[in-house]
Amino acid sequence: MPISSSDPRLVVNTLDVLLKQCYSSPACRRHAPRRHYATGTSTSHINHEATDIAVLGGGITGLASAYFLSRNLPHAKITLFEASSRLGGWLHSRTVDVGTGNVVFEQGPRNLRPTNPNGFVTLDLVRDIGLEDRVLMTSKNSVAAQNRFVYYPDRLIRMPGPGMPLLSNITNLLSEPIFKGAVSGAFFEYMKWRPKRPDDLKDESIGSFISRRFGSALANNVVSAVIHGIYAGDIYKLSARTILPGAWQSESERGSVLEGQLYAATTGRRPVATDDVEIIKDFNSQLAMSDTLEAVKKSSVFTFKGVIGELSDRLERKLLGSRNVQIHEKTQVNRVRLQPDEKGLRVRITIEDVTTKETRDSDFTHTISTISGSTFARMVRSDEKGVFPKHPVSLAKALSVTVMVVNLFYSNPAILPVHGFGYLLPRTIPFEQNPERALGVVFDSDASIGQDEVPGTKVTVMFGGHWWDGWNTYPDEDEGAAMAKSILNRHLGISEEPRAIRVSLQQNCIPQYPVGHERNMQKGHDQLERFQGRLRVAGNSYTGVGLNDCVRAAKDVVKGLVDGTGKTGLESFVGGKKYSWVTAEDLNEKR
């Protein structure tokens, strides 16, 4: 049945759309040069100058970049440098003995989404490295996929969505203070009675965009909570253009976000970044060859049977088994510069052995940096003759937030008052009610079932993010543990002592894309272009903060290097996004 503009389902649809928008990473709809995603690359286009390549950083982007390079350039030498003593970056899992068996505590990302084009690139990698049989899926019908809560003003409110009966959705929308203004907000938005975006406005904060289109209550109470769960960031600082590209585009094209969504729903056509079309088509054609991939694609999220870090562990193992790859851990890169010599251009890297403090220079034909934009930009120096004097200063502006992650395990399997993915706290919860500055709580024992050896309840409490911007010191482990217990007691009535608790401070773990991010990255691209394709970047500082975004960035930067379609890794920011309105058939999607 078609949805009319006065139908409350429009509001349910609005919230669902906004939630999905936030969950799909920015890179997934970004315009990038057309690429073909087969694992290998046609040899006629291979960059024969790329014989000795350095990869900076051993997180997921660095590992995936090295892996794609080793597959596509089997004759090149690939050297990966990592400053710490472990690979995997923010993928950090701890297996903890709780007396009766082991449980897994994830201290960073814990799940992957199999849905958008970047998710397909990850799934393709998972298949390629032989991890298919290790995949652990959470079904779309699971309690975790169906139940998402926001804490407001003093209780857990289930978010509307297709999994909830329509009547409950409507009752909730009309009665709960969290949705105050949502119905009229959606109606006004659809009717285009909201202030129009000025023609010269190139970007604005998510908070300002949502407030302008739907009203500030929706922005502050709902969207701020969702953004806490992804970016741990401030909706009044993060870029709407980067993080909500579909909504931003809909407003420009149709004057209304909801009209664009309604058009998609009623015509069966949806906007897909033109360059993602091939990825989706390729992936959908491959699905017939793998029952597992087909099942994963239909799931809500997935991880691996042991820990999420199986992805980085397997990549590491693959790299260690490659003849053309060397990995140097505990090796810090201090300086990077372009150096012309008799053989042409070289990237000269000064590295320091973290243990002995000895430094030395090494030359490479090309370098891919996957470390944070600000750290990288500070390393890049002028060459001795000053031919390449410009640092990629725009990249130095990269911001990030710190999150404290507290994992708790209780032997009692029936301790939670409700079940689901967990809950998020919006910015509107006053500090008196949230003195700990909690961002959200994940119900791990509902969200990823099958990793632990013993029954019980496992939750993760997260603190900080943008609330801790500018702080120089953070709570210590004892304080973090006490803060988590106090939150769980106040919000969920849990007064039992946990059987195990681990506190970790993830400093600067989530990059933030502030208003103007696209323009800044475009400038960064222009600055990097001066390095003539020898110096490229990829990673969560630029094109998306999720694991899928990192794998996609690795694939893209390597593709650009191998077949000459890119020079910097930031091509997707050049020239604006282009969308195609496509049907399921256009994408080889099975109904």
Ligand SMILES: C=Cc1c2[nH]c(c1C)Cc1[nH]c(c(CCC(=O)O)c1C)Cc1[nH]c(c(C)c1CCC(=O)O)Cc1[nH]c(c(C)c1C=C)C2
């Ligand atoms: C260390 C904390 C992190 C917070 N956000 C991220 C990390 C690593 C990154 C992130 N989280 C999510 C996404 C969305 C897209 C995706 O790739 O899945 C990204 C990039 C969504 C998300 N947030 C939380 C979970 C369990 C998930 C994924 C699964 C799902 O939607 O079912 C929980 C959560 N993450 C953070 C907080 C504060 C939080 C609180 C409940 C920050």
